[in-house]
Amino acid sequence: MKLGEKQVLTVVKKVEFGVYLGSDEERVLLPKKQVPRDIEIGDPVEVFLYRDSDDRMIATTHEPKVTLGKLAILEVADVGKMGAFLDWGLEKDLFLPFKEQTAKVKKGDQCLVTLYIDKSSRLCATMKVYHMLRTDSPYKKDDKVSGIIYDTSDEFGIFVAVDQQYSALIPRKDVFGGLTVGQTVEARVTSVKADGKLDLSVKDKIPEQMDKDAQYILKVIQSYDGELPFTDKADPETIKREFNMSKAAFKRAVGRLLKAGKIEILEKCIRIR
Numbered sequence: 397m398k399l400g401e402k403q404v405l406t407v408v409k410k411v412e413f414g415v416y417l418g419s420d421e422e423r424v425l426l427p428k429k430q431v432p433r434d435i436e437i438g439d440p441v442e443v444f445l446y447r448d449s450d451d452r453m454i455a456t457t458h459e460p461k462v463t464l465g466k467l468a469i470l471e472v473a474d475v476g477k478m479g480a481f482l483d484w485g486l487e488k489d490l491f492l493p494f495k496e497q498t499a500k501v502k503k504g505d506q507c508l509v510t511l512y513i514d515k516s517s518r519l520c521a522t523m524k525v526y527h528m529l530r531t532d533s534p535y536k537k538d539d540k541v542s543g544i545i546y547d548t549s550d551e552f553g554i555f556v557a558v559d560q561q562y563s564a565l566i567p568r569k570d571v572f573g574g575l576t577v578g579q580t581v582e583a584r585v586t587s588v589k590a591d592g593k594l595d596l597s598v599k600d601k602i603p604e605q606m607d608k609d610a611q612y613i614l615k616v617i618q619s620y621d622g623e624l625p626f627t628d629k630a631d632p633e634t635i636k637r638e639f640n641m642s643k644a645a646f647k648r649a650v651g652r653l654l655k656a657g658k659i660e661i662l663e664k665c666i667r668i669r
Contacts (some may be wrong), residue, residue: 397422399445399453400464400511400519407439417441417455426455446519449488461485462521464511467528467560469544470521472505482509482521496522498547499577506578508546508557523547523577526555529563531592539585541596545577556581556596564594572640599645609641609649614658617668624666 397405397418405417405424415431416423426443435441443455444463461484462468470482473489480501481489492501492509501507509521510528525546535541535558543558554566554575566575566583575581575598583596599605616639617624626634628650632643639646650666653659660667 397424397445397453398464399447399513399517402442402444402463404440404442405455407435407437407441410435410437415441417443424453424455426457430455430457432457444486446486446488447517451516451518456486458486462490462509462511464513464519467508467510467525467557469506469508469560472501472503472507474503475501482507484521490519490521492521492523496520496524498523501578506544506580508544508560508578525557526563529557530561531563533558533562533588533592533594535562535585535588535594537585537587540582541585541594542580542582543596545575545579545581548575548577556583558594558596562594563592564596566596566598570597570599572636572642605645606648606652609639609645610652610656613639613646613649613653614668617659617666622668625664627661627664627666 407415407417408419408423409416414428415426415435417426418424424445426441432441443457444460445453445455448454461470470484472480473483474481479491479493482492484490507523508525509523510525511519512522514520523546541558543556543564544560545554546557547555552565553568553571556564556566558564581598583598585594586597587595589595628647635641635643635646654661658669660669
């Protein structure tokens with residue numbers, strides 16, 4: 397019998413509160429409310445094995461949202477003193493210890509997890525899934541992809557699981573704004589590394605992105621009553637705070653607006669024409 401996995405077991409005994417599956421040496425209870433109709437001793441039943449609220453191994457015919465060796469996006473059902481509890485489709489919620497969280501989660505959050513068996517032989521969830529992700533994606537440079545953020549690093553950037561299965565990174569230099577763990581992102585593949593991992597950007601290629609940035613800058617200037625109190629010579633921190641973009645991207649977009657005659661740059665401000 398394998399905890400955390402789906403398997404076919406044989407009915408070895410019928411009792412008032414269900415049936416026992418397995419063998420004379422090792423058996424597990426399938427509760428009465430889940431026992432298929434007209435089942436007999438010797439019949440095979442496909443079940444999933446986990447531990448109930450009393451830490452007893454128990455069988456279920458219900459379909460769990462994740463099994464050992466697999467990945468799934470689960471919703472946080474509740475948060476307790478020792479960690480969070482995830483809805484995984486079974487009666488007893490799945491425990492996600494604080495130490496296995498890559499970011500603090502709250503009720504209603506989505507997180508990418510896999511299962512592991514703890515020291516007490518209980519099934520638990522972990523958000524530390526880097527080692528589980530594949531490096532054989534079908535994607536190539538400039539392909540558009542979708543993925544979920546599962547971890548962040550001040551040193552490297554934002555870790556993304558593309559299609560919930562492929563290893564990808566938004567490098568630190570390309571990270572702008574509120575990208576958080578559990579968030580789903582649409583991105584562009586900027587490179588495929590020699591080891592098969594993907595580098596991503598949430599920004600479009602420069603020409604397309606320049607148009608988007610220019611329109612956004614115009615909106616911000618309008619919010620300042622048509623006059624931005626600094627120019628493209630402002631320090632990078634000010635530009636990032638106000639526009640959530642790099643100074644280089646800001647200068648490119650401002651140059652496009654200037655060329656189009658939509659703004660003028662004065663000594664200490666940028667004004668809409």
